[in-house]
Structure formats: C-alpha cells, structure tokens
Amino acid sequence: MHLDVIIINLNTRQLTCDCIDSLRSNGIGDGNIIVVDNASSDDSVMFLTKNYPQVRIVPNDKNFGYAKAINRGVSASEADYYIISNSDIIYPDESVQKLLSTYLELDKPGVVAPQLMNADGTYQETFSYFPSYKFGFWEMTYLSKCIHKGYAKEFARHRDNLPSLEVDYTIGALMLFSKKLFEELDGFCEEYFFGTEDADFCKRASKATYRNYIVRNVLVTHFGGATRETFNFRYIPLLIYTKRLFMKKHLSMLESSFFKMTQILKFFLAYLYSITFAVVIQKKSKREVFRDKSLEFLISWMKNYDYLKSKMKQQYGA
Numbered sequence: 001m002h003l004d005v006i007i008i009n010l011n012t013r014q015l016t017c018d019c020i021d022s023l024r025s026n027g028i029g030d031g032n033i034i035v036v037d038n039a040s041s042d043d044s045v046m047f048l049t050k051n052y053p054q055v056r057i058v059p060n061d062k063n064f065g066y067a068k069a070i071n072r073g074v075s076a077s078e079a080d081y082y083i084i085s086n087s088d089i090i091y092p093d094e095s096v097q098k099l100l101s102t103y104l105e106l107d108k109p110g111v112v113a114p115q116l117m118n119a120d121g122t123y124q125e126t127f128s129y130f131p132s133y134k135f136g137f138w139e140m141t142y143l144s145k146c147i148h149k150g151y152a153k154e155f156a157r158h159r160d161n162l163p164s165l166e167v168d169y170t171i172g173a174l175m176l177f178s179k180k181l182f183e184e185l186d187g188f189c190e191e192y193f194f195g196t197e198d199a200d201f202c203k204r205a206s207k208a209t210y211r212n213y214i215v216r217n218v219l220v221t222h223f224g225g226a227t228r229e230t231f232n233f234r235y236i237p238l239l240i241y242t243k244r245l246f247m248k249k250h251l252s253m254l255e256s257s258f259f260k261m262t263q264i265l266k267f268f269l270a271y272l273y274s275i276t277f278a279v280v281i282q283k284k285s286k287r288e289v290f291r292d293k294s295l296e297f298l299i300s301w302m303k304n305y306d307y308l309k310s311k312m313k314q315q316y317g318a
Helices: 013-024 044-051 066-075 095-105 133-140 143-158 179-184 197-207 233-250 253-281 284-302 305-316
Strands: 003-009 033-037 056-059 081-086 109-117 165-167 174-178 211-222
Touching: 003 013, 003 066, 003 095, 013 033, 013 044, 033 044, 033 066, 044 056, 066 081, 066 197, 081 095, 081 179, 095 109, 095 174, 095 211, 109 197, 133 143, 133 253, 174 179, 174 197, 197 211, 197 233, 233 253
Parallel strands: 003 033, 003 081, 033 056, 109 211
Antiparallel strands: 081 174, 109 174, 165 211
16 A cells, blocks of 8 residues: 655745654655645745655645645655645654554545644544534534534543544545545545635545544644634635535535525624623723624625635635
C-alpha cells in the first residue's frame, strides 16, 4: 500500500516544518509528503525546497482555495491512499499507522479522521452534521454545542479506549481516504473556495454508500485556527456562500428554506445576546462592534445566492 500525505500551506512555514517533522517520526518518508503552497507571501517555498529537498512542492501562483489545492496535491500523487492535512497538525508517534490500519478494518470507509485534540490535550470538535432542517434547529437552539459537550466528557474519561464513530462528515483539517473514492467522486468541488468543501465531499461519499468515521482512539494535535490568523469578518460572505452552495446542491427547496430560516434566527439571537452582553459590561465601543458584526451576518444571509457568489469572486478571485 502506498500512502501520501498532502499538506496545504499558506504563509505557515514553521507550522508546515513542524508537521513534516512529526510525519517523519511516524516513518513517513519525505518522498511521500506533498506540500501544496497557495501562493504564500512568506518564504515558505524557498525554505521548504532548501531544507526538505525530497518533499514534493506544488507551488500555486495564486490562492486557489482549499478544495482546488487538495485536487492539485492529489494530481501530483500516485498513491493508493491520501491524508489531507492542515499545516497546523502534529502527528504523535505511530498515529498515522494506527489510523491507516483501523481504516482498513472499517466497513466500507469513505472519509476517516482521527480524534483531534487542542494543544493542551483537551477534546476538539472533529466532526459535524450535514446542513439540514434538523441540524439547523440544533444550531439555532445551541443543542449542537450540548452534543459535543457530551462527547468531550466521554473523551476526558475514556480517551484511549473509545470505539470508532460513524459521522456525517469529518472536519477538513485532516482527512484520510482512498484514491478509489477520490476518483469515484471526481475530487473535491472547486466551487467551494473556503469552507464546506469537507461537508460536500463527505456528503457525496455518503450518497455513494460509503461511511465516514472518526477513529477516536487515535489522537492527533490540531492547533485550531493557527492557519487562519488573518481571518476577519470580510470572510463572512464567503462562508455563507459555501453553505448556500451546499444547500443548492444537496437539499430540497423546502429543506433549504427552513435551514436558511434557522440560520437567520441563530444570528438574530446571537445579535440579541451580544447586545445584552455589551450593555452589561457598559462599553459603548464593544456594543457598536457587536451590533455591526451581527447585522452583517443577518444581512449576508438575507442576500441572495448570486450576490454572495459575485462578492466571493470579487474578493477572492475564485
């Protein structure tokens, strides 16, 4: 069996180096590591080429987004299996081998991921549910947070002995799947520039009768958010666009309308909570920020799909 690890890098040189070094400790040779660089403005490509000459570098001349970067990485590989990895992942010793061996024992595995941990060893959300009327209600009422709190408590008590868990979709920070699945699904949908590409890929795998899993007794550290240090509210239209795109592709008109309504209500409730909080702390500047950002969420969700798509193309060239 031939496994390649594909790391997506964007201005995270040191994180990528740390990720590569942890893969080496798992017995993954440099020749089985591919780094797709999304037009980093730092010296990532030059540094990696000099210090890791056997690692294959796929440099992009612009930021093509996560989905297209994955497709380009896979096209540079001839492996039977792929691990898609954020650069802010550290693989403990033997974690890759354990993940792959468990994958081969699962029933018709589609996308498989280990249990992600925060830097302090605590539980990190590693999976989520497909956008739907049911999940929209869970999000609106914040029941989804309660569900993950239950998993977090279970993780704290039995972290090394938890059975694998079948899920809707695994978070895109780390995904293991086969070449066969990738080719059957025709890769990742490149219409998703940033966000929801993981849900879409797993949804299509499920429709093709594959099953997605979290291998909860294989633990991997993810410095969540470290690859998104430049994230700010200008990404809101893009993130909303990707959810709307998923709805358009996979949900009925009725279910899509209900999900959209729950999202608007969720943001409206968040707006009310934030205003209440700002009033309590008696800080006018904070109150204005909460008000403006919450309204931006609401307005973005009420705008139509074509507007979001045009704004996404304008801002990100995707």
